[in-house]
Amino acid sequence: MMTKNPVETIEVELGIFIRRFIAATTNKKVGNLDRAAYLLLHQISTHGSAGVKALAEEFQLDMSTISRQTAALEQKGYLYRIPDPQDGRAYSMQLTDTGTAELALNKQARLEYLTKHLQDWTEEDQQRFGELLNKFNCTF
Template sequence: MTKTPIESIEIELAVFIRRFIAATTNKKVGNLDRAAYLLLHQISSHGSAGVKALAEEFHLDMSTISRQTAALEQKGYVFRIPDPQDGRAYSLQITESGIAELALNKQLRLAYLTKHLQDWTSEDQIRFGELLHKFNSTP
């Protein structure tokens, strides 16, 4: 049966995501799931952020982000900074422990990708990155 390009992309993305998550959630090297990794990366890269801003960034509801950030706070990876204008609001800042855990998990992810892309030309690697960025940037 002939697949359309969209059908091919859909199944290849599903396989890629399954393999990547399985390889990068090895509990022997770090303990961040995909959501925790992305939240810590966002806060580390862009500075402290509130739950509302994170929910908007990830296109998730505030209750989901609240639950995920509460787990990060419980593990000591983030801490709350009270909003001086609104006593109920706060921003989240990454801790040294969070920075270290993020770095460890990033190292694992990079090792996985390096291994799987080692036979690709640098031009193919660049193009793959550009296409993934284009895909992820599409609203």
């Protein structure tokens, strides 16, 4: 039996993984935040306040998309704007207490979901998989 090209395997398995994870965290409502909101709040929580331009660069999205997403999160009370003292038109986004609490609840729900599905994995396998996912994400 001939082994598939490893890149082919990664491409297919990654597609399946993305589809299943999005379905699980969206359709089954693992937490109240959609993927985009969760990632934006997580980024700001982890790396501190950030402007729309920096967030757009981080997520490789256009500024109008990030502007819409941050505006929606601001409207829900999860983010607030910090004016830039050097440029009156620019601002950074910061988490509110409500945003911090919502992020924590969603993170806990996601961790519980993943823990349940990884319960048969060894801690070493989980560690290695996390390291490889991180390495993979850093290549982009």
